[in-house]
Amino acid sequence: xxxxxxxxxxxxxxxxxxxxxxxxxxxxxxxxxxxxxxxxxxxxxxxxxxxxxxxxxxxxxxxxxxxxxxxxxxxxxxxxxxxxxxxxxxxxxxxxxxxxxxxxxxxxxxxxxxxxxxxxxxxxxxxxxxxxxxxxxxxxxxxxxxxxxxxxxxxxxxxxxxxxxxxxxxxxxxxxxxxxxxxxxxx
Amino acid sequence: xxxxxxxxxxxxxxxxxxxxxxxxxxxxxxxxxxxxxxxxxxxxxxxxxxxxxxxxxxxxxxxxxxxxxxxxxxxxxxxxxxxxxxxxxxxxxxxxxxxxxxxxxxxxxxxxxxxxxxxxxxxxxxxxxxxxxxxxxxxxxxxxxxxxxxxxxxxxxxxxxxxxxxxxxxxxxxxxxxxxxxxxxxx
DNA sequence: TAAATTATTGAACAGTTGTACAATAAAATT
DNA sequence: AATTTTATTGTACAACTGTTCAATAATTTA
Numbered sequence: 001x002x003x004x005x006x007x008x009x010x011x012x013x014x015x016x017x018x019x020x021x022x023x024x025x026x027x028x029x030x031x032x033x034x035x036x037x038x039x040x041x042x043x044x045x046x047x048x049x050x051x052x053x054x055x056x057x058x059x060x061x062x063x064x065x066x067x068x069x070x071x072x073x074x075x076x077x078x079x080x081x082x083x084x085x086x087x088x089x090x091x092x093x094x095x096x097x098x099x100x101x102x103x104x105x106x107x108x109x110x111x112x113x114x115x116x117x118x119x120x121x122x123x124x125x126x127x128x129x130x131x132x133x134x135x136x137x138x139x140x141x142x143x144x145x146x147x148x149x150x151x152x153x154x155x156x157x158x159x160x161x162x163x164x165x166x167x168x169x170x171x172x173x174x175x176x177x178x179x180x181x182x183x184x185x186x187x
Numbered sequence: 188x189x190x191x192x193x194x195x196x197x198x199x200x201x202x203x204x205x206x207x208x209x210x211x212x213x214x215x216x217x218x219x220x221x222x223x224x225x226x227x228x229x230x231x232x233x234x235x236x237x238x239x240x241x242x243x244x245x246x247x248x249x250x251x252x253x254x255x256x257x258x259x260x261x262x263x264x265x266x267x268x269x270x271x272x273x274x275x276x277x278x279x280x281x282x283x284x285x286x287x288x289x290x291x292x293x294x295x296x297x298x299x300x301x302x303x304x305x306x307x308x309x310x311x312x313x314x315x316x317x318x319x320x321x322x323x324x325x326x327x328x329x330x331x332x333x334x335x336x337x338x339x340x341x342x343x344x345x346x347x348x349x350x351x352x353x354x355x356x357x358x359x360x361x362x363x364x365x366x367x368x369x370x371x372x373x374x
Numbered sequence: 375t376a377a378a379t380t381a382t383t384g385a386a387c388a389g390t391t392g393t394a395c396a397a398t399a400a401a402a403t404t
Numbered sequence: 405a406a407t408t409t410t411a412t413t414g415t416a417c418a419a420c421t422g423t424t425c426a427a428t429a430a431t432t433t434a
Contacts, residue, residue: 007381007430034420043383048422112307117299119306123349144373148350148366155346156339162310163338179335186331194400194411221390230413235392 012050012060014040019057028058029113055115058108062118065105066125069098073129093180095126096173099161103169110165119158126154199237199247201227206244215245216300242302245295249305252292253312256285260316280367282313283360286348290356297352306345313341 018040022031033054037044051057072094099106109118127150160176205227209218220241224231238244259281286293296305314337347363 005381005431011382032420033422044421045384045423046382049381052422110303112304113302115300115302116297116306119303120299123346143365144369145366148347148363149370149373151346151350152343152367152370153346155349156343158346159310159338159340159342160335162342163335176335178330179332180339182331183336183339186336192401192411198412219390220392231391232393232414233412236411239392 008050011040011042011046014042015047015050015057016060018042019054020061023108027111027113028054028108055117059117059121062105062109062121065102066121068102069095069122069125070129072098093177095129095157096161096164096176096180099164100169100173106161106165107169110162123151123154123158126157127151130154130157195237198227198229198233201229202234202237202244203247205229206241207248210295214298214300215241215295242304246304246308249292249296249308252289253308255289256282256309256312257316259285280364282316282344283348283351283363283367286351287356287360293348293352294356297349310338310341310345313344314338317341317344 015036018036019031021039022035031054033047034044036054036057037047108114109122130153131146131150157180160180164171164176202223205223206218208226209222218241220234221231223241223244224234295301296309317340318333318337344367347367351358351363
């Protein structure tokens with residue numbers, strides 16, 4: 001038994017390529033479904049068979065990017081910075097290099113006219129990655145809600161990324177790492 | 188010399204009321220400009236004379252709400268919680284009661300299909316409110332970028348609000364305050 | 375390979391969007 | 405109160421949206 005109908009694969013591929021092509025010239029919000037379909041040579045009705053919004057199509061990519069973030073946490077950390085592992089687990093900090101690598105996409109998902117969905121996808125992933133560490137590094141008080149704590153920490157890191165984005169990613173990823181370490185030592 | 192043309196005031200008021208009316212029954216993304224104008228009995232072209240998107244209209248409200256957040260920081264803090272003022276400036280923490288008060292609106296601006304703009308407006312305001320405190324409470328290292336630090340702290344607090352929103356605001360505002368204090372003591 | 379399944383197409387429809395322009399009405403100014 | 409200024413209206417247009425349906429084509433299954 002086969003899982004994927006070849007026609008579906010082809011259609012989605014064509015739509016993916018079309019969206020990427022258009023994104024080189026205009027922001028996500030300025031792209032119309034008709035336009036994508038025209039370029040992809042796919043009937044507009046077919047688009048609606050697979051997606052409901054352009055955002056759904058974009059989300060398919062972005063999920064791959066977020067997957068790369070998760071994967072990057074597996075391989076050993078090579079960018080060595082002097083930091084005390086008791087204060088900050090180095091794995092925590094690989095996210096900035098990931099963002100730097102995909103900055104064209106982060107420029108999209110952090111732009112103000114784009115829906116929050118992608119931000120939330122990212123937040124969930126960072127939470128998931130942090131959660132393991134939080135448990136290990138700190139003994140939790142019983143009275144603390146670990147969901148609140150995880151979202152607090154994850155969103156704080158996303159705050160750094162937002163500020164970085166506002167600076168048009170002009171600093172090095174390593175600089176962001178240093179800042180994070182300093183902020184954590186301070187608090 | 189007069190500043191505001193009465194016709195403009197009336198038009199905007201009608202549009203405001205129409206949007207609020209519609210928001211009772213459907214989410215922001217499902218509301219069309221035509222619909223608003225039909226209810227407001229305002230020509231559609233007139234809408235475009237003042238706004239470019241529905242979001243602009245909604246933003247006018249939301250700015251008032253954010254203003255209330257800022258104002259609430261002026262009056263003395265009455266919800267007394269036992270906390271060490273050296274560890275956490277109590278003014279920091281008034282935000283949860285504000286959100287509770289306007290939770291219908293925060294439900295809108297934190298929903299996933301809504302653009303990031305409103306989130307950024309909120310983030311900027313929280314940063315502004317925190318910035319004063321951060322400077323006072325901590326001696327900043329020279330090497331730390333206060334913009335990064337401010338966005339880190341402000342976004343962390345918004346993280347708690349996001350988690351609270353995901354829980355459909357079921358906890359009390361005071362509970363959020365307690366959690367924040369505990370998290371800050373922990374870090 | 376033939377039959378069955380199902381994705382894609384094309385056409386059509388009512389509603390929305392963004393824009394333009396002349397005519398009109400409402401407000402501000404003198 | 406008369407005049408000037410300007411916001412609003414109505415109309416029109418091309419493009420986009422979301423949906424439906426029968427006809428057709430591509431792919432899978434037996």
